[in-house]
Amino acid sequence: MSYLQQSNTFSSKPGKGGPRFLVVIVMVIAIMFAAFPKTFSSIIYNVVTPLWRSENHDANAMNELRRQIDSYATVEEKLKILTKENEDLKQSFGRTTTHKIVLGAVLKRPPSIPYDSLIIDAGSEEGISEGAFVSSFGGNPIGIIDSVSRTTSKVKLFSSPGFEHDVLISDKKLPVTVMGVGGGNFNAKVAHDLDIKIGDVVTLPGLHIAILGVVEEIIVDPSRSFKTVYFKQPVSLAAISWVEVSK
Amino acid sequence: MTDLTTGRMIVSIFILISVFTLPWYIPMAASLIAAFVFKWYAEAILAGVLIDILFSSGGQTMFGIHYALALISLVVVAITALLRSVLKFY
Numbered sequence: 001m002s003y004l005q006q007s008n009t010f011s012s013k014p015g016k017g018g019p020r021f022l023v024v025i026v027m028v029i030a031i032m033f034a035a036f037p038k039t040f041s042s043i044i045y046n047v048v049t050p051l052w053r054s055e056n057h058d059a060n061a062m063n064e065l066r067r068q069i070d071s072y073a074t075v076e077e078k079l080k081i082l083t084k085e086n087e088d089l090k091q092s093f094g095r096t097t098t099h100k101i102v103l104g105a106v107l108k109r110p111p112s113i114p115y116d117s118l119i120i121d122a123g124s125e126e127g128i129s130e131g132a133f134v135s136s137f138g139g140n141p142i143g144i145i146d147s148v149s150r151t152t153s154k155v156k157l158f159s160s161p162g163f164e165h166d167v168l169i170s171d172k173k174l175p176v177t178v179m180g181v182g183g184g185n186f187n188a189k190v191a192h193d194l195d196i197k198i199g200d201v202v203t204l205p206g207l208h209i210a211i212l213g214v215v216e217e218i219i220v221d222p223s224r225s226f227k228t229v230y231f232k233q234p235v236s237l238a239a240i241s242w243v244e245v246s247k
Numbered sequence: 248m249t250d251l252t253t254g255r256m257i258v259s260i261f262i263l264i265s266v267f268t269l270p271w272y273i274p275m276a277a278s279l280i281a282a283f284v285f286k287w288y289a290e291a292i293l294a295g296v297l298i299d300i301l302f303s304s305g306g307q308t309m310f311g312i313h314y315a316l317a318l319i320s321l322v323v324v325a326i327t328a329l330l331r332s333v334l335k336f337y
Contacts, residue, residue, distance in 0.1 A: 112270045113302035114309060114316065146304035156304040161311075 086209075095207055100247040102126045104134075107152065110237050116163075116182055117146070118155040120243055124148050127247050133210075136235045137242040141210040145245065155243070158212065159184045159233060167212055169229070170200035176229070178202070178212075184233040186213060189226045202231050251285070259290045266297050274298065275316060282320070282327050295320035 033040045090096065104120035113119070122128055132145040134155045146156040158165060159180040167178050167188075174196065178188040190196060198218060204210040213231040220227040258281050265274040275298065278291035295317035309315035 108302065114271045114298065115303040115307045117302055117304045117307065119302070154302075154304045156307065160304075160307050162306075162308060 083209075090207060099208075100127075102128055102245045102247055104128075104153070104243050104245055106240055106243060109240060110183065116157040116160040116180065116184075116237075118143065118157065118237075118240070118243065120153050120155060120245070121151065122245060123151045123153050125150055126245075128153050128245050129247075133246045135210070135244045135246075136240055137244060138235075139210070139244070140233065140235055141204055141212060142233065142235065142237075142240070142243065153245070157184075157237065159186060159237075166205060168203050168205055169194075169196055169215065173203075175205075178229075178231075184235075184237045186231050186233075188229045188231075190229055192220070192225060192227055194227075196227075196229055255281075255285045255288075255290075258285070262290065262294050263297075266294055266301070271298050271302065271316075275320075278320060279323050282323050286331065287328060288324055291320040291324055292317060 029040075087096075102122050104122035104126075106118050107121050108117075108119040110116060118134075120134075128145055128148055130145050130148055133141055134143045134145060135141050141158065143155045143157040143160075145153050147154045156163070157180070159182060161180055161182045163180040164177055167176055168174065169176050169188075169190075172195065174190075174194055176188050176190055176194075178186045180186055186202075196215060196218060198215050200215040202212045202215065204212055211234065213233050215229055215231045217230040218227055219230070258277065262274045262278050262281070265277065274294050278288070278294040282288040282291045296314070298316050299314045303314075306313070312318060
């Protein structure tokens with residue numbers, strides 16, 4: 001005659017006390033949890049938070065980048081609105097900043113040519129004349145038309161070595177004469193007391209907002225009465241494929 | 248002699264085409280090397296002048312010198328001519 005073997009987890013036999021002990025611990029924890037829910041929750045949170053943090057680290061980084069992109073999009077929209085408002089205001093005072101623009105493809109550019117010049121595929125046939133302003137695709141001024149043939153034009157870049165122009169630096173519009181030093185770079189010698197900081201925007205004077213560059217370095221020589229400001233065009237000359245020429 | 252003349256013509260044509268189609272330092276380098284190979288290689292000066300005229304605009308300089316590439320070519324051609332006159336086996 002055979003009998004089913006009894007399975008008694010609460011047996012007091014040696015070696016079988018583990019499960020019972022676990023049950024007791026679980027019950028104690030459950031009772032304590034019920035009695036002091038806040039304390040136990042905080043203990044559990046303290047234990048698991050590092051785990052959650054490590055899990056969410058990548059997700060958080062991605063969310064931060066997404067948030068930044070969204071904020072840039074907002075800034076861009078604001079910029080469009082403010083630009084439109086600015087133009088409307090100028091129009092209401094009888095001034096207009098809109099020009100007729102001719103698009104030109106860049107045929108030759110540094111470093112393929114030895115000088116700070118561009119050769120573009122638009123000439124007198126397109127109505128381009130000498131002295132016209134040339135901007136990169138997007139509106140940053142880069143030079144002026146130096147000579148025009150029927151189908152091409154030569155652009156003298158503002159950064160040509162020795163080419164001097166008057167600009168305004170920072171939001172205080174400090175008037176300064178800058179000199180091109182080649183390769184899209186400029187420098188200017190200014191008085192020590194002029195309040196110019198790294199990151200200040202350099203613009204060409206005029207109704208139209210024309211950003212020539214951003215101040216990248218300022219070298220102050222205490223033995224001299226001036227400091228040297230270095231800045232660079234925001235667009236790389238080697239990357240310019242299209243330009244806008246004002247008619 | 249005929250081979251040298253043919254070679255000079257081929258090199259000159261290459262330099263002329265490369266002035267318009269390749270980065271400026273390739274025709275310049277080729278013409279300066281050719282100045283050492285061929286006698287009185289005046290085409291090097293022509294290449295320098297051509298690059299200067301085609302690509303420089305209103306008063307642009309290189310190292311503060313107007314028509315710098317033409318001047319460099321002229322100097323190199325003059326030096327090679329001088330070397331030919333003083334060196335026996337050149």
